[in-house]
Amino acid sequence: MKYVFGVDIGGTTVKMGLLDETGSCLDKWEIPTRKENGGENILPDVAKAIEEKLNEKGINKADVIGVGTGVPGPVDSQGVVHKAVNLGWGTFNVDEKMTELTGLKAKTGNDANVAALGELWKGGGQGYSDIVMVTLGTGVGGGIIIGGKIVDGSAGAGGEIGHIHIKDDEKIACGCGNYGCLEQYTSATGISRTAKEMFEKWSGSTVLTKDDLSAKAVFDGVKAGDELCINVAKEFGETLGKGLALIACVVNPEAFVIGGGVSKAGEVLLKYIEPSFDKYVFHGAKNAKMVLATLGNDAGMYGAARLVM
């Protein structure tokens, strides 16, 4: 049997997995992300955890295919990360550093792209080779896979779909500095903002309260048939469907895989995205399916392992 490590480095914890070559997860665990001193301990900590796991399981390094890693920042095709601000990292070659520390083959990618690869391999995107993963969390992330391969982009910004310009009349700046980005309306934060705006003007009854206008509260309300919540969901679906239609005209994927915290709402979410997608998409690209991600927080770990195989 051959083994592979999948490592997903986040701002708080590093998620680690030991998989076999078929992608079965044999073990998974977490270690803290030590960000002090420019994050200089992060990779040595990962290397140490790998050594310990090999000893614990009695696995020979010759039987390990390699270590795949996802990091929260742009990574080019050579494995060079170009700043990962959440880790305190500047620019350096993660592949080389990881191989130096572990003696294993290493391959590194952007965390959102790697999560997309994970969903393609073992999650909601199984059976496809061209997908766009859409992660609806605090922000909106994305990962594009064409022919089974990640589209990194020439500066590591492939799949940065949260920053597609979607509205012209926005007065509030996005975190990126631009105005009217897709994530300002379709992230958990964006849904909550829409809910707040609609709640303040709403005179009818609703299950929403000013103390909880979260995306979760909105979709719970949708399931309960709440009219205000349904209006918020329609606005969300109109905007996201339009955004995905634009993307479909560029890469014409087989499927959009919808993940992130907001996707916990389940199938109901797709019901609000699909009509808008169908309305705005070019007829030749209408074939794209909408599916939910299934791996949750493990997607990055699976995709990172796949990356090095």
Place this chain on the structure above:
Amino acid sequence: MKYVFGVDIGGTTVKMGLLDETGSCLDKWEIPTRKENGGENILPDVAKAIEEKLNEKGINKADVIGVGTGVPGPVDSQGVVHKAVNLGWGTFNVDEKMTELTGLKAKTGNDANVAALGELWKGGGQGYSDIVMVTLGTGVGGGIIIGGKIVDGSAGAGGEIGHIHIKDDEKIACGCGNYGCLEQYTSATGISRTAKEMFEKWSGSTVLTKDDLSAKAVFDGVKAGDELCINVAKEFGETLGKGLALIACVVNPEAFVIGGGVSKAGEVLLKYIEPSFDKYVFHGAKNAKMVLATLGNDAGMYGAARLVM
């Protein structure tokens, strides 16, 4: 020396080229596109022209790498065209048919995608591996190349960037049936429409006349410093720059290669696109250069040849 044929099938003529393996064009010529009877003569005519050229030049088939073909319709990665209405074609495998007719290896792609590959190989995109080609003609076509390979899309609609939804308040339908597509504003036809709308409201002096509100007249006027023409160009650049910024958030190319009839205006065109692109693009994808296509109508012939190599 090895040889390769590049064939670009258009609605009126088929452009053919005989190239050597380095991409030098040894000969190029045209034959008429016979569209009658569902276009059944088109490929036999091409095969006949190839045989004649081989005889004329005394080239042995063993020295021919193959025949690459661009067709005006969606083509999947197996060489199956899914309707090419301008040729009268339904759905069939062009690669197989061409090999049957010529005894040569064959590879077929969509004409816009193949033109992009041509510009990457021998035109404005030389030196890059990730480009988006934007063809501003009667409509707006596109071709996406990532890592030197065409992004066909899962249904052959990769790079259909002319049908990106860019304006919400459009009352006139695009040829595709949707409202507010990029090509409604940034094709030669779209520029002319904007010129007409602005001309009718214009009270100042202008070089434009109601008999010639073409895209060429507009950009000639821009070069002469005509204020109305400059306004039209600004509107064009604002819309196209915004569209290209969206695309950059998806695939983050190294360069946009601007071609088609409108691009004959030259470098002045880029001056109107770039400020808008810079305004709307995500900072991580700002690296994309804007360059002009250089191969004109030969791009498809070059790219088709490259496709089979």
